[in-house]
Amino acid sequence: MNPKYSPIFEKVTLPNGIILKNKIVLAPMTHSSSNEDGTVSDAELAYYARRSGGAGMVVTAVTYVTENGKGFVGQFSSTDDSFIPSLTKLANSIKEQGAKAVLQIFHGGRLCPPDAVGGDVVAPSAVASERPGSPMPRELAESEIESIIQDFGEATRRAIAAGFDGVEIHGANGYLIQQFVSPHSNRREDRFGGDAHQRLTFPLEVIDSVQAAVREHAKTPFMVGYRFSPEEPETPGLTMEETFILLDAIKEKNLDYIHVSLNDFWSKPRRGADDSKSRMEWILERVGGKAPVIGVGQIHTPDEALAALETGVPLLALGRELIIEPDWVEKIESGNEEHIAVNLTKLDQERLVIPDPLWNMIMNVPGWFPVVDSE
Secondary structure: OOHHHHHHHOOEEOOOOOEEOOOEEEOOOOOOOOOOOOOOOHHHHHHHHHHOOOOOEEEEEEEEOOHHHOOOOOOOEOOOHHHHHHHHHHHHHHHOOOOEEEEEEEOOHHHOOHHHHOOOOEEOOOOOOOOOOOOOOEEOOHHHHHHHHHHHHHHHHHHHHHOOOEEEEEEOOOOHHHHHHOOOOOOOOOOOOOOOOHHHHHHHHHHHHHHHHHHHHOOOOOEEEEEEOOOOOOOOOOOHHHHHHHHHHHOOOOOOEEEEOOOOOOOOOOOOOOOOOOHHHHHHHHHOOOOOEEEEOOOOOHHHHHHHHOOOOOEEEEOHHHHHOOOHHHHHHOOOHHHOOOOEEOOOHHHHOOOHHHHHHHHHOOOOOOEEOOO
């Protein structure tokens, strides 16, 4: 291995004592490839097994914790104990390759397709998303919110029973947890709404529910991470200033890591902080070492990873790049980094073990992946 890449391979010890063998994380990536009954498909198991040999940690695609939280077709469920065998297969497919396995858990809220939830699209308030074609959601009753908080704890218990090494609370990408944080989607006047501090009641109680399940059921160290999006394009929408309020609260919750959701690691703030620094640099400064931060976004080459690590970020998540190049870590480790692929061709599906629904998305969403003609 070229010694200049050794920082990528430094071990990382999380607050709970779990040791990651390197600084690379497989980012959670939607693949819409689960069975119709909500179980994990064989194609998904093969996809994860192919990508879990190099990274220190693998975060799965998101699973929904409540029946009316299903965010898209082809998503796997963790809504009751009947799904534990399915989740166990998923955890094993990752851990057998040498990575730590983390189950991402969520509720889709107002972004759930009506067909996926029997028409019962719910949200903090009856405010539709600005995304084209979004349905008008029903406002959740306070008792329903409290029930969903417990559902996150129950999904954590199932993750522990299935043998996962941790869970990641998905508070990003406009889903239900972020909907409670956002002034666009949360117009409530009860204890779950209000100013930027009061709108944190739901995510903080979800963290409490998850951590309580860990204390009660985990016999060995078990990770709890939290993922967030730093800004929203909507008006009113989340600004960096409001994100700092969120970070100030969650960094005191003894999380094992905080995971940023960004399309570009080096992107600059839009609102609520000046652009003298990237969002990642602002976030690292605000967290102040209280929890390890995972950075992400347009990291493809080893040199790009090194540049990102020089900001002081402890961990780096790769999503699209580990789909394009499942052997990314191994090729650097063996001194073959010049052979790392950064593009796809239309002939690569079988070789890269990519399930049909994900492959169809890759091929049909222009610009999402760099697809080139085969030589």
